[in-house]
Amino acid sequence: MYASNFVLDDYLSRIGYHGPRDASAATLAQLMRAQLFTVPFENLDVQAGKIVSMTPEDIVQKIVYQPRGGYCYEVNGLFAMALQALGFSYTFLAARPMFYPVRRPKTHMVLCVRADGRDWLCDLGFGSYGIRAPLALDALDSDIAQDHDRFRLSRDAQGVYLLQAWVDGEWANQYGFDLHPQEWIDFAPANYLNSTHPEAIFVQKLLVVRHTPRGRHILLGERLKTIEDGVSQLRELGAAEVAVVLREVFALAA
Template sequence: MDHDTAYEGLTPAARAAYLARIGVPEPGEPSAQALARLQRAHLGSVPFENLSIHLGEPVVLDPAALVAKVVDRRRGGFCYELNGAFAELLRSLGYRVGLLAGRVFDGERPGPPFDHLALRVDLDEPWLVDVGFGRFSLLPLRLDERGPQSDPQGTFTVVPYGAHGQLDVLMNGEPQYRLDPLPYPLADFGPTCWWQSTSPDSHFTRSTTCSLLAEDGGRTTLSGSRLIRTAPDGARTERQLTDAEALTAYREHFGITLDRLPGLSGRAGGGAE
């Protein structure tokens, strides 16, 4: 993509290439059913990964750059990148999309504002769409529904918090993140994205992770040099890899071809397993 010209959204050719990347034919008119197919396909095709941080690659919050990384370079990313790119695909398909700022819970306390980027998609009702949070719902969640919502990954609940319209999203009763109801432009996520990518206090700088949803609903994760298979019931198997085996695993399990392993900080483990 040409970064010297003004970005005006995906061209028809770029949209077709993105749909091919996630293995979905042209979905037709926007609908809740089509949105669910797109989300599930994205989760099973584009890995959650933080490898750019450990390869010395800049994380650029520019729509064209995000789409190019996912589609042309056949990489993944973390929340700002994955949901930022997916928003561009959805908009090109006629969906009304807003970028929501989330605060990820660490135990009982939420993190800082803009800690997470999720999507609000408005059809006949608003939906929460998220392809950038690792283990989370496979299907869109109803933002206005206050009862439990069943998903292949568990039971999700959207709970109002405070007097300013914030929403807590719970998975199996455990809070995952707190959403600000107002949409923000992508650029507003830049400062926290930079912190997440550079601060020694960020868990993204402490270890490498690359994780992808499996067809059966489990996950395959390369955490440092540990290859982890998590079954749908939560059972785990792990195997320590050599450097050569890790490079092969990136290619065979995630479709990512690297000429070198990410930095040594990736040996510690961690991530979206």
């Protein structure tokens, strides 16, 4: 993944990362969490009637220099640029969101990253219940704690992985994926669908998520959900309050 305007030091400054720069699993985890805690997942462009740009230079300009956030293709694409600059080996994978009541196409992007002789699932753009650190693909059928969240990864006989999160007292399917490598251009149709289709959640409602070391803030429409240390609080906002929350909670300009 390459963008002519990507500067590693500027990216690391944007996410507040001052750790090691070797291609190890420890560095991978620190880097992922640093970006996750500073770059929000957001669909402001879609809500403004725009088609999200897949041009790598536009992604760098938007997230690193404006600075803004983005949805899966943008935040995972930017992370891939950093991985490449640091010497990590990775592939893009297509994932099928599994929390809808009907079967959906593979519109989500994740990364498979090689570090310390193992393959790791990395994903910084799944919104409400995304993983918070790299998840080893060989850690199957285990209850994996990440801060106050819990995840489980399984694989069927056809080699399809399923990621689940512990939500409201039960395991909830998040998305499925296999290890067939995808190219950047392969996600262009899915990006167009997510930017324009009336049934896409990003078209229907404002969705902004910012992870914190203790939990996450989730803004869905005019509803703000704050999760800290496993405890949730819900707040209904007025239209005027949304702009204030975007600025003060998510560091975004409406």
